Amino acid sequence: MAGSGAQRRRSGQVLFLFVLPLFHPALCEPIRYSIPEELAKGSVVGNLAKDLGLSVLDVSARKLRVSAEKLHFSVDAESGDLLVKDRIDREQICKEKRSCELQLEAVVENPLNIFHIIVTIEDINDHAPHFPKDEINLEISESVSPGMGTILExxxxxxxxxxxxxKYQLIPNEYFSLVVKDNPDGGKYPELVLQKTLDRETQSAHHLVLTALDGGDPPRSGTAQIRIVVVDANDNPPVFSQDVYRVSVREGVPPGTSVLRVRATDQDEGINAEIIYSFLGVADKAQHVFSLDSTTGNIKTHRSLDFEEVERFTMNVEAKDRGSLSTRCKVIIEVLDENDNSPEIIITSLSDQILEDSPLGMVVALFKTRDQDSGENGEVRCSLSRDAPFKIHSSSNNYYKLVTDGDLDREQTPEYNITITASDRGKPPLSSSTTITLHITDINDNAPVFRQSAYLVHVPENNQPGTSIAQVCASDPDLGSNGSVSYAIVASDLEPRVLSSYVSVSAQSGVVFAQRAFDHEQLRAFELTLQARDQGSPALSANVSLRVLVGDRNDNAPRVLYPALGPDGSALFDTVPRAAEPGYLVTKVVAVDADSGHNAWLSYHVLQASEPGLFSLGLRTGEVRTVRALGDRDAARQRLLVTVRDGGQPPLSATATLLLVFADSLQEALPDLTHGPTPSDPQAELQFYLVVALALISVLFLLAVILAIALRLQHSSSPTAWGCFQPGLCSKSGPKVPPNYSEGTLPYSYNLCVPGDQTNPEFNFLTSVDHCSAMQDILNNDTSSVLLASILTSSVEGDKTSKLVST
Known part of the structure; x- marks a missing residue:
């Protein structure tokens, strides 16, 4: 609510500035009042509020007041009347000026403005006339003829x-009368005129009373005693060469400078012609400024002249001879002004706290200038220091307004030291200056700014939860809460429900913390959007992106994809043509590493080899190639133990076993899996043994069927009678690979089956898994199983092209 009220007042001020020119002519005319001097304190001069067009409520709301160098008046805060505050003595205030006017300024606020008031002080008859001396002593020669006049003070x-x-009045007497004459400057002076010849011997002294009256109602008066001493004859008074002497003197002349010389002559001779000059009725101020040589009549300056103090001196000079005859003249000394006073700058109102969003033309200060010199020496011009967004508007009667003239920015310039210079037009000109300090008040006009446009952070995986991974920093040049910045995460490419479990940010410091250990293999990078927000009203904010790259560590060993192990965990085998030439691609070891970069650079090395010089292994490719052709002495079965290392520090590794069989076909490769001797005619012996084996198996099968039927007919429940037909006679763990082929590799889906209780490594029968159980039932329950096993063993060892292979 306070903010809206301030905004309305500010808008009202702006409106007033636009409306003000419409009433400018009226406002420039001063308000005039006229009052008599010595008015009692608290007397009403006039209703100032009404004359200014203000209501009673505006008097206090807009702080109506008056200002002047010496405040004789005040404003009633309830009625708006202009009241007398101090004693007003026109003679003390205006000295000898004919017109006495007091200039006031009425100041109102919201908006700030000023009005001029002139109060005319009217004279009242509060002073009685008085003579410089209470007693006037005159010496008049008895030889003076009637009609001779003597000027009185x-x-x-x-x-x-x-x-x-x-007017003047003299007590009536027979010897003297009074004549009032006019001075050249408009004043009046009394002259005592002899009416009857004096006789010193008859009356040597005369006593008169001179009365001076003013024109007041009732009139006031003052008296002086005139003592006349009659002296012996001196019938010619001195005579001045001029009745009025005029001279102009510059105020800068030094003390002791001769101003003028008055000269009077006396037609008498001797002692009666000796003239003495003196000031007559001169004010005390003039007597302190000038000196008069009583013998020569030379007038000199006694001290420096000041035009601003007194512009003109008027003095009466008396020339008196030794016979007490006298005459007088008037001396008028005009003081010429020189440019000896610098202008003054008076600040009447100042607003030193300015909002940085203040509009153009807002009044900041009111001031006036004064120069005691006159003419061009007293004409003042004002100017401002450069590079400041302010200017001066001239008002009436040497009043000025300091207003804004540009945009204000506290962050660039928090305060201005404005120097106002006032210069007059004298030759040479004089100037003075005053400096005011204007403080710019902050508003929230700056959003936080991050030091970087974007942040990129590298964090190694397996970090400690709760550690700091980055810090963002934003600055706000505003003050107080407008510049206080807090931080928060506002967006991320992580799911919102898991974001808090990954990272957090300190609202005060902008430090970003990891809430968990990162795994490069699960999360290689993610991006956050951080916001810096100030505490202003309304708050301003800025966003920045923070990209977190999770660095890899060598925490995953290589994994061999090929050769793969069989279903039972045994190694398979690969065949190599016997006629393979050098460089023949036998197989390829394929491995992967979940790490990245150097940690995933794999190298392949041979740890063990049955024949070291027979095969080569690609360091980076894992390709197994023949180095030379197979020799007669080389075994058909070769075994390679390969290790795969990554490029980490320290490196991790995995191993793979390659079983390589040199054969032109699969059927040829199977017998090479055993270590028995090769018969000379394997084809013939194999056919013979197969015929015998099939015959025996058929006979045994028929016997078993007959026995089973017989037992069934007898309703026998003995489990032993059906033992040869029970399944599961193979090993419960499934088909077994003979131990001596545990490192071999079958390139196709072949399985080697061995009876569950058979431990002889030489008894290897290659058949399909589906027929393994039935065959083993017969072999395990027949009394001729030993003989059959011997025959099958010989036949398998002698035939490399057996057709009992089940695919």
Whole structure:
């Protein structure tokens, strides 16, 4: 609510600035009041609020007040009346000025503005005329003829107009009368005129009373005693060469400078012609500024002149001879102004806290200038220091406004030291300056900025949970809560339900923590979107991407895909043509490693070989090739033990066993799996033994069937009678590979079957799995099983092309 109120006031100020020019002519005219001097304190001068067009509520809301160098008035906060605050003495305030006016400024806020007020102080008859001396001593020669006049000292009355000195009166007597004459400057002075010839011997002294009256109602008066001493004859008074002496003097002349010389002559001779000059009725200030040589009439400066203090001096100079005859003249000294006063800058109102989003033209300060010089020496111009977004608007009566003239940015310039310079137009010009400091108040106008546009982090797998993996940092040039940054994860390519179990971020420091150990083989990389958000209102934020690459460690050994083990875990075999030439590709060891990079670079090495120089193994390919042709002395069956190593540090490895049989066909390769001698005519012997074996098997089978039927007919439940027909006579673990072929490899789906209780490695019968159980039932339950086994063994060893192979 406070923010909206401030915004309405600010918008009101802006509207007032647009409306103000419409009323500018009216506002420029000062408000005038007229009051008599010595008005009682608290007296009402006028209703200022009404004259300014303000309501009673606006008086306090807009802080109506008046300002002046010396405040004689105040404003009633309830009624808006302009009241007398201090004693007002027109003579003290305005000195000898005919027109006495006090200039005030009425200041209102929201928006800030100023109005000019002129209060005219009217004179009242509060001063009685008074003479410089209470007693006037005159010496008049008895030889003076009637009609001779003697100028008397003037009375002074600081009041003006009708209240000033109006007339003089003299107590009636037979010898003297009073004549009031006009001065050249408009004043009046009394002159005592002799009406009757004096006789010193008859009356040597005369006492008169001179009264001065003003024109007030009622009039006020002052008196002076005139003592006249009659002296012996001196009938010619001095005479000045001019009635009025005028001279102009620059205010900068040093003390002791001769200003002018007055000259008077006396037609008398001797002692009666000796003239003495003196000031007559001169104000104390003039007597301190000028000195008069009583003998020569030369007037000099006694101290420095100041035009701003007194612009003109008016003095009366009396020339008196030794016979006490006198005359007088007026001396007017004009003081010429020089540019000896620098302009003054007076700050009347200042707003030193400025929002950085303040609009153009907003009033920051009000100030006025003053120069005590006159003419061009007192004309003042104002200027600002450069490179500041402010300017000056001139107002009336040397008033100025300092307003904004550009965009403000606290982050670039938090404060401005504005130097206001005032210069007059004198020759040479004088100037003065004052500096004000304006503080720019922060608003949340800057979003956080990350130090990097994107972050890339490498984290090795198998890291410790809870460790720090990265830190993001964003800066915000704003102040306070506007610049306080917090961090959070706002998006990721991981599933949201598992994100918190992988990583977390510290809201204060921006440190990213791993919540679990990463596995390169399961997760090689993931991406997070981190947000930096300040605490301003409204809050501003910025996002940055953080890509986490999970580095590989050598934690997986190679795995051999080929050659694969058989279903029972035994190694299979590969055949090699007997006529294979050198370089013939026999087989290929295929292995993989779940790691990556160097950790997955596999190399193949031969650990053991039945014939070391017969085969070669590709270091990187795993290809097994013949190095030379098979020799007569080389065994048909070869065994290679191959190790596969990765490129990790330390390296991990796996082994594979290759069983290689040199044969032109599979049937030829099977007998080579045994270690017995080869008969000279294997084809003939094999056919003979097969015929005999088939005959015996058929006979035994028929006997078994007959026996089974007979036992069934007798309802015998003895399990032994059916022992030859029970399944499972093979090993319960399934078909077995003869132990001596445990490292062989069959390239196709062949299985070697051995009776479950047979331990003789020389008895190998190659048949299909489906017929293994029935055959073993007969062999295990017949009394001729030993003989049959001997025959089958011989036949298998002698025939390399047996057709009992079941595919």
């Amino acid at each position: 003037c009375a002074e009355d600081p009041d003006i107009s009708m209240n000033s000195l109006s």
